[in-house]
Each structure stands twice: as structure tokens, then as C-alpha cells.
Amino acid sequence: MLFSIIEQQNEEIEFLKAENQKLRDEINLLKGEKAKPKIRGSKKNEDISSEKERRKRKLP
Template identity: 55%
Template sequence: MLLVNIVEQLALENQELKETVRLLKDEINRLKGEQGRPKIRRQKKAGDISSEPERQEGSPPKRRKRKKRNIVVHQEKICPVEVTTQPLNKGT
């Protein structure tokens, strides 16, 4: 029993030391001007639902909007292009 108690005590101490090291590393990074570790929030668990039909209830799935396929051309205009504004071909 004595050995088990010592192992548990060392495991607890090891965990506390790891937490201290992590906090000190975050503080060093903060002092250097870097960001520390982000604080991640735990996700909320869904409430217990007693039956399958109640769980199926909810908002209907959202439908995707159709793309507008028919574009009406109101006016056509031809624009002249100057040769001096075009890039020169420097290839072989």
C-alpha cells in the first residue's frame, strides 16, 4: 500500500508541475509579445430526448438558392484598345 500511495502522490505532483510549466510558457510568450494558448470553451451537450420522433423535430433543412442562369444583355459596346498599352512579348 505504501508504494501505491507514493506512485499516486508522484503522479499528482507531476500533473501539477506540468500545469505550472504550461502557465509559465504562456507567460513567457505573452511577455515576448506573442499570443498564449487560446482558451477553448467546452461544447454544450444536447439535452436528453426521450423518443426518436421528438429528436427528429426541428427546423426543416435549408434549400440552396438557384443560380440565375438567364442574364439579359441590355447593350453591347465595342471598346477600342491601344497597342501601346498592351504588354510586349518578351518570350523566345
């Protein structure tokens, strides 16, 4: 039962955080400032351990 309450509160907190950020962005736009940029996650690059392996992968 307690776990259920915690989950509900966590969902509400996440919703309120998102809503708060939207409102902050809107306020900044009304002030003539820029909104917070949406930053995408970076793609993972393959780890190449040596120069020889890197060259080998580049060649067809």
C-alpha cells in the same frame, strides 16, 4: 504503499504541467505573442434522430 507513492507523483506531475504551461504563456506574452487559449468543453447537444422529432421539439 506503492499506490500511495504513485498518487503523490501523479499529483506532482499535474501541478508541474500546469506550472510549466503558465511559464510558457508568460514567456510568449513577453515575446509579444499570445498565450495558449483556454478552451472550454462543449455542451452536449441532444441527439435528434429524425427531422420529424426535431420539428416536434421546436413547436411549443
